[in-house]
Amino acid sequence: MRKVNTRKKSSQKICKEYERRWRDFCVDKNLEDDWLERLNKLKAFILVGICEGHSNNRPQSARKYPHINFRLRKSLLKGIAGDWEYLRVAMLQETGKLFHSDNSSIRLELSFRLRAGQGKFVYHEDLKMKVMRFHERSTEEMGAETRGWFDGLIDQIEEIDRVVY
Numbered sequence: 087m088r089k090v091n092t093r094k095k096s097s098q099k100i101c102k103e104y105e106r107r108w109r110d111f112c113v114d115k116n117l118e119d120d121w122l123e124r125l126n127k128l129k130a131f132i133l134v135g136i137c138e139g140h141s142n143n144r145p146q147s148a149r150k151y152p153h154i155n156f157r158l159r160k161s162l163l164k165g166i167a168g169d170w171e172y173l174r175v176a177m178l179q180e181t182g183k184l185f186h187s188d189n190s191s192i193r194l195e196l197s198f199r200l201r202a203g204q205g206k207f208v209y210h211e212d213l214k215m216k217v218m219r220f221h222e223r224s225t226e227e228m229g230a231e232t233r234g235w236f237d238g239l240i241d242q243i244e245e246i247d248r249v250v251y
Contacts, residue, residue: 104140114138116228121240128243130250131156131215139223139232150222152232154239158213162250166211167198180249189235191218217243 101112108122116138125133139152158166166173181192193216201208219235 114140118236121236124240124244125154128156128247130159130162130247131243132159134214138228138236139219141223141226151218151220152223152235153216153218154243155217156215156243158215158250163211163213166196166213170196176249180246189220190239191220192216193218215246 099107099112101107104115105112106115107113108117108119113122114137117136122136125136133154134157135153135155137149137151137153140149177194181194193214195212195214195216197210197212197214199210199212201210217239219232221231223232
């Protein structure tokens with residue numbers, strides 16, 4: 087998913103051959119509107135990337151594998167460092183319950199950064215969740231197994247969103 091260049095007039099916005107327009111974004115052509123709507127309605131997480139996986143990329147490319155990436159909303163990040171001992175256990179338990187199949191990789195990344203700028207230090211916390219299907223796309227069209235993966239995964243993500251929010 088990539089933002090369309092909004093400096094051009096609406097009629098000049100062009101997506102790549104494997105993409106289509108959805109709102110002001112170019113998205114992979116086989117991603118269903120319902121999936122995109124549901125993922126953009128999450129209360130705790132912000133959708134930052136989604137890919138259906140592509141069969142024509144070079145070996146070991148992450149783009150061959152369907153995946154969805156999220157970021158926890160800033161309003162929920164405040165003080166996450168102080169509560170991490172409790173939150174870590176809760177996140178592991180909930181993701182373990184919901185992602186119990188062996189067809190996905192789930193990565194949670196918690197980061198703390200200090201950034202110097204304009205004479206002061208700025209502290210920043212960030213939590214990212216990345217979910218990737220283990221099976222790469224081998225056909226040009228999205229098959230039933232990949233569609234099923236997205237359907238089930240989005241249900242699971244909505245459940246995690248309810249738990250976190």
